[in-house]
Amino acid sequence: MTGIDEDKQFLPVRIAVLTVSDTRSFDDDRSGDTLVARIAAAGHVLAARAIVQDDRAMIADRLRGWCADDQVDVIISTGGTGLTGRDVTVEAHRDVYEKEIEAFGTVFTIVSMKKIGTSAVQSRACGGVAQGTYLFALPGSPGACKDGWDEILAPQLDYRHRPCNFVEIFPRLDEHLRRK
Template identity: 50%
Template sequence: MSASKSFQPLNIAVLTVSDTRNEDTDTSGQSLVSALKEAGHVLDDKKIVIDDIYKIRAVTSQWIASDTTQVILITGGTGFTSRDSTPEAIKPLLDKTVEGYGELFRQVSFEEIGTSTIQSRSLAGLSNETIIFCMPGSTGACKTAWNKIIKEQLDATHKPCNFVAQLKKVNNQITDQCESRG
């Protein structure tokens, strides 16, 4: 295995969107932080904001523009209540969308919660060489998204493709493009 195909720790920021959670009660954000560290990545930043389009965009835009944040994980605000506004906040910031993420999240989530998964507006996309994954606010949904989708896509050794080569380079990272499926 070449050096470019070895695991590369990424700088990941976690944003919890909630009108009620704080650092003590943010089990979803804490779950994502634990999971990314356990996988060997680095927590670049963590914040909690109320479900407000402009507050979500402000924090996310700061991370997108930073020289260090490569990945943004957003939990919360993806449902259908009047306060759920994460997709509306994030979509205009994306250079490219990753349609397959939302589709796959709902597919794997169906096994756990049945048809209620259609109420998830999970989405992902790239912005300024930063990948953004938005997922529901429940701890279970965060674990599903991380364990069944995101973790592999943030691992440079995952074949045939992962997102590592698409991300901004930090600390002289070396990355190859996806391999052919042959």
């Protein structure tokens, strides 16, 4: 059975939000604002927030910095997942991943199909793990951020979600580093 197990205690997760854009600022970052509001409403902690240009090295550097920060459990980026030449967020994410969560993109496409039909094929949303941190790349529209959060990330980042969730395996994400 899927759903929330009310017998379990909610565990807040520390989440960083990265907006990838050549033109956005904090004054007009509607997608970042959408994620920040949903993170707070769910009871999680906003660990950090930044905006970086559509530059593969800059994006990867920011992701690596947050992965190395023990105050960040999850990174959600928005923007740069499309098909144009400046859309390099997916490549930057994959430069950082130790393991990719292949099904994240598939599930995001299924969710998007219900909202925007075959236009969902233009998204390259992705997810992965690096240094014990989850990373997710969502498209740059507020609607896509709502869908990605509401339909996938909110339940998977809730420790009470059954039959399983991302939070319960946090302690094992970097177990390979502890083996000697």
